[in-house]
Amino acid sequence: MAKISLIVNGEPTTADIDPRTLLVHFLRENLRLTGTHVGCDTSQCGACIVHLDGKAVKSCTTLAVMADGHEIRTIEGLAADGAPLHPMQEAFREHHGLQCGFCTPGMIMSAIDMVRRKGYDLDERTVREELEGNLCRCTGYQNIVASIAAGATAMAKSDFA
Amino acid sequence: MYEFKYHRPETLQQAVNLLAENEDAMLIAGGHTLVPVMKQRLASPAHLIDLSHIEGLDSIAMREGLLAIGATATHADVADSSIVGEAIPALAELAAMIGDPAVRHKGTIGGSLANNDPTADYPTACVALDATIVTSKRRLKSDDYFQGMFSTALEADEIITQVMFPLPKQASYQKFRNQASRYALVGVFVARLPSDVRVAVTGAGADGVFRLAAFEEALKKSFTSKSLEGLSVPSDGLNSDLHGSAEYRAHLIGVLARRAVDAANDRA
Numbered sequence: 001m002a003k004i005s006l007i008v009n010g011e012p013t014t015a016d017i018d019p020r021t022l023l024v025h026f027l028r029e030n031l032r033l034t035g036t037h038v039g040c041d042t043s044q045c046g047a048c049i050v051h052l053d054g055k056a057v058k059s060c061t062t063l064a065v066m067a068d069g070h071e072i073r074t075i076e077g078l079a080a081d082g083a084p085l086h087p088m089q090e091a092f093r094e095h096h097g098l099q100c101g102f103c104t105p106g107m108i109m110s111a112i113d114m115v116r117r118k119g120y121d122l123d124e125r126t127v128r129e130e131l132e133g134n135l136c137r138c139t140g141y142q143n144i145v146a147s148i149a150a151g152a153t154a155m156a157k158s159d160f161a
Numbered sequence: 162m163y164e165f166k167y168h169r170p171e172t173l174q175q176a177v178n179l180l181a182e183n184e185d186a187m188l189i190a191g192g193h194t195l196v197p198v199m200k201q202r203l204a205s206p207a208h209l210i211d212l213s214h215i216e217g218l219d220s221i222a223m224r225e226g227l228l229a230i231g232a233t234a235t236h237a238d239v240a241d242s243s244i245v246g247e248a249i250p251a252l253a254e255l256a257a258m259i260g261d262p263a264v265r266h267k268g269t270i271g272g273s274l275a276n277n278d279p280t281a282d283y284p285t286a287c288v289a290l291d292a293t294i295v296t297s298k299r300r301l302k303s304d305d306y307f308q309g310m311f312s313t314a315l316e317a318d319e320i321i322t323q324v325m326f327p328l329p330k331q332a333s334y335q336k337f338r339n340q341a342s343r344y345a346l347v348g349v350f351v352a353r354l355p356s357d358v359r360v361a362v363t364g365a366g367a368d369g370v371f372r373l374a375a376f377e378e379a380l381k382k383s384f385t386s387k388s389l390e391g392l393s394v395p396s397d398g399l400n401s402d403l404h405g406s407a408e409y410r411a412h413l414i415g416v417l418a419r420r421a422v423d424a425a426n427d428r429a
Contacts, residue, residue: 002167019167019209022196042197044341049263055237056263061196065167066189066211113262132343133261 004068008033009077019065024048026064027074035075035105039135046134049106049113050074056113058133075105078112078160087158088112088151097147099138110134111148112155120156122149163205169214173322176210177297181318183208188320190233191267193260194276212271218322219269221245227293227325228252232271236260239270249290250428251332255282255350258336260343271321277369278344279310279400284370285334285350286326288361293325300325309368329354331384333424335417337364339404346405347413351376351421353384360418365399365410376418385426386419 005014008031015030027033027050039047041060048060051073078086085093088111098104114122114130122130127145136144155161168183170176180186186208189195198204212218212233219233221242228248230239239245239256246253259265259273259282273283274294287294287303294301297320306314315321329352336348345364352359358380360373379388394414399407 018164020162020164020199041200043193043260043264046261046263052266055266057266058263061193061264062267063167063189063192063196066192066213068169110263117262130262133263 002065002068004065006067006069007071009073017064019063021064022060023050023062023064023067023072024059026067027059027072033074033076037102037105039102039106044133044135045103046106046110047103049109049134051109051113054116056110073109075109078108086112086160087154088115088148088160091151091154092144092147095143095147095150097140097144099136099140103134103136103138107131107134107136107144107148108151111151112161114148115152115155116161120152122152124149162199163202165206165209168208168210170210170212171214171216173215173218173297173320176212176215176320177318179208179210180320183210186210188212188275190269190272191235192272193264193268194272194278212320220323223248224325227327229323229325230270231323232321233269234271236265236268236270237262240265248328249326249332251329251334251350251352251425252286252290252326255286255334255336258282258334258338264343270324274306274324275313275315275321277307277311277313279366279369280339280342280344280346280348280364282334282336282345282348282363285348285361285363287324288370288372289350289352289359290326290329290332291352291354291357291359292327294321295323295325296321307370312369327354331425331429333421333428335421335424337413337417347410347417349414349417349421351380351418351425353380353425357381358384362414365414367398367400373414373418380422384422386422389415389419389422 002019037047039045043058043061187206190212220231236256236259294306332352334350339346348363350361360376394411396407396411401407
């Protein structure tokens with residue numbers, strides 16, 4: 001077993017885990033943060049994307065033990081229960097950026113990372129290229145792309161990051 | 162994934178000692194090759210030594226007139242580095258073509274080179290730029306380092322610390338991606354060094370990265386895509402699978418090599 005201490009969605013967290021525990025399983029099963037999904041389990045689909053020290057990573061390909069001492073943000077950490085949604089979440093709602101919704105948490109975490117790297121003014125080509133690590137099996141990309149561009153614009157005018 | 166014992170050295174010497182002391186140990190940095198392989202139970206190390214906490218092992222700097230990239234520098238670090246962008250823009254572009262943004266935040270240059278996947282991108286840059294792989298024990302020229310599919314000159318107790326790239330006069334990497342995996346179906350790195358021209362190919366060779374002597378000779382005479390016209394690559398020994406036949410890959414090598422020369426000339 002290995003002892004890990006990390007910050008998840010702003011909360012200091014300590015746990016004793018088997019070193020082979022994947023970060024996504026630690027989040028879902030130990031912390032019950034089930035917004036982060038296991039999709040392909042092979043680092044391709046992006047349903048498991050969370051932020052590690054502010055950068056998007058695939059939590060199905062990250063050992064939880066390697067997140068020791070680091071800061072994790074999941075979809076649950078974007079907005080408090082009952083509080084207004086994060087502008088990127090709100091944009092997905094407004095523009096119907098989801099069909100079945102399975103890929104949505106990863107899409108939103110990826111989108112926020114995209115804004116961090118590419119800025120608030122995202123054209124369609126940039127969004128589509130930068131989204132190559134996220135798959136939507138409903139093939140609902142049109143509205144996802146529109147949501148991300150609108151969410152990026154909204155983030156520029158908000159206090160959310 | 163099978164059980165393993167996890168170690169977290171804070172210095173290179175501690176890592177070297179752990180590797181020597183523990184039988185059946187493997188190194189991990191970003192884990193984006195090793196974790197998938199462990200999940201498939203194709204690798205089952207008894208000990209996992211995490212290099213990601215060794216300070217300075219991810220540094221990127223100019224040293225002795227060469228571009229020195231630390232082993233644990235991520236693909237995103239290399240792609241976004243202004244030092245790399247200024248010294249060898251083709252290398253920054255190559256790093257930006259690996260995987261996807263989230264993968265690039267974790268995968269490292271040292272991990273890619275230690276694994277030597279026959280479809281990986283970095284081996285072409287090392288071979289074409291005549292880079293030196295620096296380890297905890299010695300310095301290895303790229304031509305000696307890569308020894309076939311998933312095989313390198315690395316010894317069991319040896320750790321890559323950095324890669325030193327000579328600065329080319331002109332260079333470009335062109336990649337035709339496998340649409341599903343993002344790995345190179347074929348990738349070609351062309352570099353015009355101060356006194357040499359080198360062309361390296363990935364994705365196509367059954368033994369991993371290889372050089373194209375005929376293309377190099379033609380480009381030494383004239384560094385133009387025109388000088389490659391009429392040159393063909395024999396398909397014998399090239400990979401052939403459901404993604405593309407050996408003939409298709411042979412054709413792509415020529416196309417990508419010409420594109421790389423044009424891109425290098427357009428940059429100049």
